[in-house]
Structures are given as structure tokens and as C-alpha cells.
Amino acid sequence: MSKVIQALLSGMFFTFILDFFLFLGIKENYIDYYNIKVYYNILFADHQNIYIFSFFTLLLGYITIYLNNKIAITITGILFLLSASTLIPPVGKKVAEKILMQKNVTLQTQKYSYHGDIYYDGRKEITFYDNTLKKVIILNKNEIKGKY
Template sequence: MNKAIQAFLTGIFITFILDFFLFLGVLLNYIELYNIELFYNILFADNQNGYLFFGLTLILGYIIVYLNNYKISLFVVGSLSFLVSLTLFESIGHSVGEAMFMKRDTVLETSKRTYSGDILYEGREHITFYEHNLNKIIKINKKDLKK
């Protein structure tokens, strides 16, 4: 197999595993905390940054296949694995989920009502919203919002 193809496939594999644990920690410690109805595969697919994934794929593939220093390769992959696995801890996974999805102090308007609060998650068809006046998490259909 061509060494460039091997580096690319190795990079994709390692990046995919890192992404899996990142999104697993966010799902367990942020999405499920707010009872947001969302499957893992939708969370993973809809919130994937293609540029970051592709860039990390190339960098990791190069480090693992072309760099002949196993200590550096092990250090880089081990450090990234350690950092990503930290999202499995409740406080860190929640903080990462907030950084990725939460939009604070937002005002949303429908034809019937104005909502003031925090967007917890914006999905394909619905927005999960924490309404400050009601002190309640509500789900708002995107079709009902005024543009």
C-alpha cells in the first residue's frame, strides 16, 4: 500500500476514535443532563467540523506513519487521547458541551410569544431552550420562529 494512503487511513482511524470519545462525553454529560432528545449518530454527524477533522487526520497520519520517532507519536496520540477522555468526567463534559452548543441570553420570537433565555441545543428541526421567565426547558419548532 502506498505510504501516503496508509498515513491518510491511519489518521482517519485515530481521529475518528478521538471524535467518538469527545462526543460520547458531551452526550453523557450535557445532552442527557438536559434531557435533549437526540441520538448519538445525529449528534456526531451534525456537529462534525470537516476542516478540523481533515486537518487532524493529515497531521496525525503524518506523525504516525512518516515520523520515525515512536516516542513522539506515542506522546501526541496519548496526550490527545487523555484530553478527549476527560470529557467523560461530568464537569468537563458539561463545560465542553456548553462551549459547543449553548448560546446565552438569546431572544427568540414566534408569532404568539417572545422567549428570553439560553439556547441549550439547536437541532435540525427544534431548538431546546431554557426559558428564564418560566424556569423551564422548552422545545421550540424552528418553523414557528420569526425570521
């Protein structure tokens, strides 16, 4: 097997591991915290960015195959610690808020208008905190007018 293919496969493997821990921390410290009904697999699949994944695949593949072992271990170790840091509750919650939460949004349905924060924008439903009601509500995406 050529070194280029080894680099690609190694990069994909290490990037997948980093992604796994990043989304595990988000699931544990944000999704479960707000009692949002979404499976880990859906969360993981729906929020992958192919450009970021490809960049880290190429970067980590190059690092693991072509660089000195000490440098490769140091860089991958640091990246692992950064992605695994989402398992620390305040860090995981803050990272998830940056990725998933949309603040100060107004949503319109046929009958009502809601103002608050989108906690999670799922495939069919939106988990929304309404500032007026002071509680979390679930809204069907098909009922919402316009873009939010």
C-alpha cells in the same frame, strides 16, 4: 500501499476515535443531563467540522507514519486523554456548553417572545431554557421568526 495512503487512513482512524470519545462525553454529560432528545449518531454527524477533522487526519497520519514511535505514541496519547477527558462530568459539560449552548438569546414566534439560553439547536426543534418561565421548553424551528 504507499506511505501517503497509509498516513491518510491512519489519521482518519485515529481522528475518528478521538471524535467518538469527545462526543460520547458531550452526550453523557450534557445531552443526557438536560434530557435533550437526540441520538448520538445525529449529534455526532451534525456537529462535525470537516476542516478540523481534515486537519487532525493529516496531522495524526503524519505523526503515526513518519515520526518516531515514542513521539507518535506520546502525542496521540495526549490527544486521546484530552478527548476522553469529556467523560469527566464537569469537563464534558463545560466543553459541550462551549460548543452547543447559546446564551442570552431572544426568540420570536407568531404569538410569543422568549428570552433565555439555547441548550441545543437540533434539526427540527430547539431545546430552550426560558428565563421568565424558569424551565426548559421545546420550540419548533418552523415557528421561529428570523435568525437567532
